Amino acid sequence: MARKKLPPELIRIEQINIRLTAMEFENVTLLSKSAELSPANWIRKYLFSKRFPKAKMSPINIDTFNELNKIGVNLNQLAKLANSGRLEGDITFFLMKLNEHLTKIKMLLLDDSETNKG
Secondary structure, three states, X not given: OOOOOOOHHHOXXXXXXXXXXXXXXXXXXXXXXXXXXXXXXXXXHHHHHOOOOOOOOOHHHHHHHHHHHHHHHHHHHHHHHHHHOOOOOOOHHHHHHHHHHHHHXXXXXXXXXXXXXX
């Protein structure tokens, strides 16, 4: 069965080429994979909606991601207390390091290709 023809106003004929750094390309590729879109479609959706397309995750990853998000909220609350002087000692460095690790773990969870290799 042949594919239905699109109306002329929906046919994409114009093209824009952009150059990205290696890091930018890696970020776009990671984000587009997590949303199960091609990089071009991910950029198009982001550009016209002004929001990142939702990442598609397995139920296990969603639960893990939500738990990590709760930990991140608690870390931010502790950082706020530390910055206001209500906590004794300087724990700011450790909070920043924990937050960096938390961000890395979240990005790994968003990359479903790693969990689907096994």
